Amino acid sequence: xxxxxxxxxxxxxxxxxxxxxxxxxLPPAPPTDHHAAVSRSLxxxxxxxxxxxxxxxxxxxxxxIAGKFGGPSPLHAVQVLELVVHLNHARQMSSGAVAxxxxxxxxxxxxxxxxxxxxxxxxxxxxxxxKVFMMSPGFVYEPYCVREPIPFWKRxxxxxxWTRTKEDVILEMKNAYAxxxxxxxxxxxxxxxxxxxxNIYKExxxxxxxxxxxxxxxxxxxxxxxxxxxxxxxxxSKWKSVHLELVEPAVSIRTLRARMIGLDKNDLDKAFIQLTxxxxxxxxxxxxxxxxxxxxxxxxxxxxxxxxxxxxxSLFHPGAYWRVCGRITL
Numbered sequence: 024x025x026x027x028x029x030x031x032x033x034x035x036x037x038x039x040x041x042x043x044x045x046x047x048x049l050p051p052a053p054p055t056d057h058h059a060a061v062s063r064s065l066x067x068x069x070x071x072x073x074x075x076x077x078x079x080x081x082x083x084x085x086x087x088i089a090g091k092f093g094g095p096s097p098l099h100a101v102q103v104l105e106l107v108v109h110l111n112h113a114r115q116m117s118s119g120a121v122a123x124x125x126x127x128x129x130x131x132x133x134x135x136x137x138x139x140x141x142x143x144x145x146x147x148x149x150x151x152x153x154k155v156f157m158m159s160p161g162f163v164y165e166p167y168c169v170r171e172p173i174p175f176w177k178r179x180x181x182x183x184x185w186t187r188t189k190e191d192v193i194l195e196m197k198n199a200y201a202x203x204x205x206x207x208x209x210x211x212x213x214x215x216x217x218x219x220x221x222n223i224y225k226e227x228x229x230x231x232x233x234x235x236x237x238x239x240x241x242x243x244x245x246x247x248x249x250x251x252x253x254x255x256x257x258x259x260s261k262w263k264s265v266h267l268e269l270v271e272p273a274v275s276i277r278t279l280r281a282r283m284i285g286l287d288k289n290d291l292d293k294a295f296i297q298l299t300x301x302x303x304x305x306x307x308x309x310x311x312x313x314x315x316x317x318x319x320x321x322x323x324x325x326x327x328x329x330x331x332x333x334x335x336x337s338l339f340h341p342g343a344y345w346r347v348c349g350r351i352t353l
Contacts, residue, residue: 106200108164109285158340159244160284160295163333163349165197167280167299201281205296208338217276219345220300220334225269227347232267234259244335244348262310266322270305277301279331293339297348302330 170191178184205211223242230239236252243251258265280299287293306328310319335348 106197106283108282109288157286158337159246159335159346159348161244161246163351164282164284164297165280166333166349166351167331169353197283198281201283201296201298204283204291204294204338205281205298205336208292209336213278216298216345217300220298220332221273221276221302223334223345223347224302224330224332225271228267228269231255232265242346244346247346247348262318263313263315264311266307266309266311266320268307268322270307270325274303274305274327275301276303295335295337297333297335299331299333299351302328302332304328304330 173184173187178188202211227239227242230236230242231251231254234255236248236255239251240248277300278298279301280297282297283294284297285291285294304327305325307322307325308320309317309322312318331351331353332347333349333351334345336345337343
């Protein structure tokens with residue numbers, strides 16, 4: 024965690040570990056309602072989280088599920104476990120049926136609108152024959168946010184401190200569990216992944232600067248590709264072209280969060296992994312108008328840039344590879 028846990032709270036951690044390893048018995052889904060309420064509530068989205076765009080073009084992503092994609096998640100109910108979130112949409116994946124929007128307002132109070140679908144295929148999925156294959160969950164699960172440090176005495180002697188310690192232990196166990204599953208299924212090593220992620224980071228930034236949305240498709244999930252296309256359109260309405268140069272090597276790369284999103288509670292390997300990385304790099308930037316005149320930036324100067332990107336990979340698709348599924352601004 025962010026602070027060293029006192030030895031006196033070791034028993035709390037042990038009890039949490041025992042609880043987290045108990046078998047989970049989920050109640051059977053109602054036969055006529057495939058949109059049961061979320062069985063256990065962990066925050067999927069932080070209201071103040073926003074997604075960073077190219078050249079500081081930002082917008083609020085505080086409703087990634089209910090807002091960003093024009094409606095609630097097209098997947099069935101989100102069943103949240105202690106270590107992995109499971110998407111309860113087995114029937115939809117096998118039949119391609121469109122999930123109807125649940126009645127009532129969203130958690131933010133906004134009216135519910137139908138999810139974006141095309142011919143019965145939910146966002147993040149592709150239809151092959153009569154089956155629908157989920158290519159991406161379509162959202163960032165538990166986006167990273169900075170947790171405020173609390174003093175030792177508060178952790179040890181207050182109820183809020185005990186609660187916070189419990190939360191920190193669970194967060195760290197989620198990280199460890201996701202990485203352990205990733206390592207077991209793919210032979211993951213930090214160095215190899217950092218090399219791959221940095222190459223993707225460089226390539227995506229270059230293609231965004233060039234406005235090459237077609238080539239970007241392979242490196243991004245569908246939802247992220249749609250977001251980037253809109254950002255490029257907004258940028259091109261302001262600037263005719265841009266120059267972006269990334270100075271290598273990166274100043275630093277570190278992992279901030281690891282999460283696992285399961286599709287089948289009976290098959291732990293049928294899941295997606297999301298790793299959140301922080302890149303600190305030096306970049307040179309310059310923007311031009313239609314006359315070729317510099318209107319922003321200075322390519323002779325290096326600027327220190329910090330980006331937080333979320334990378335996603337399937338554990339069960341043949342030939343799966345890492346793609347960018349989100350970016351976070353703190």
